Amino acid sequence: MRSEVINPGSVSTVEWHEGYFKYCTFEDLSLEGLLVSSDFVDCSFTNTNWYWGLFSDANFVNCSFADCTFAGTSFPDSRFVDCRLVNCRFIEDKLGGSCDFAKTRIYGCSVENCTGFAASSPYP
Numbered sequence: 001m002r003s004e005v006i007n008p009g010s011v012s013t014v015e016w017h018e019g020y021f022k023y024c025t026f027e028d029l030s031l032e033g034l035l036v037s038s039d040f041v042d043c044s045f046t047n048t049n050w051y052w053g054l055f056s057d058a059n060f061v062n063c064s065f066a067d068c069t070f071a072g073t074s075f076p077d078s079r080f081v082d083c084r085l086v087n088c089r090f091i092e093d094k095l096g097g098s099c100d101f102a103k104t105r106i107y108g109c110s111v112e113n114c115t116g117f118a119a120s121s122p123y124p
Contacts, residue, residue, distance in 0.1 A: 052093060074100035080119060082108045090116030 003023045006014055011029055019038035026043065032051045039059045046066045053073040060078070065085040072093025083106070090099040104119040111117055 070099055072097040072099065074102070075104040075119065076100065076102045078104045078119075080104070080106045080109050084110045084112075085114050085117060086112045088114040088117065090114070090118070 001014070001019065001021050001024055004010070004021075004025070006024060006026045007028055008030075011031070016034050016036040016038060020041075021038060021043050022041045024040070024043045025046070026048055027046045029048045029050075031049070031053065034053055036053060036055045037057050039061070040063050041061045042063065043060075044064045044066070045068050048065075048068045049071075050069070050073050051071045053070065055073065055075045055078050058075070058078040059081070060083050061081045063080075063083045065083065065088050067086070068088045070088070070090045072095070073090070092098050099116055099118070101118045101120070105122050106119045107121070
């Protein structure tokens with residue numbers, strides 16, 4: 001997908017597995033579950049709430065996240081490169097399961113006023 005606006009009215013058309021998104025805007029979404037193994041380049045996520053998502057080997061390059069909540073969501077082997085996260089929450093799900101950042105890496109990202117974001121830089 002390229003230069004699309006994904007909102008509650010159009011989200012049902014999105015193929016999240018092994019997709020490629022460039023210049024896309026994701027806004028006002030409330031999603032549950034789903035496997036996401038896609039690449040996101042120059043995309044923005046605003047007011048997105050994701051419950052029990054699995055972002056496996058996903059790549060976020062130069063993306064922005066604002067006012068998003070991820071509950072019990074996992075990001076194994078995902079990468080965040082030159083991204084900006086503002087006012088985002090990575091919280092436990094209703095069963096007490098935390099967000100998982102196993103082997104998640106960040107490179108050159110800005111994280112402001114976020115809670116629970118536990119990805120690590122590959123550099124000491």
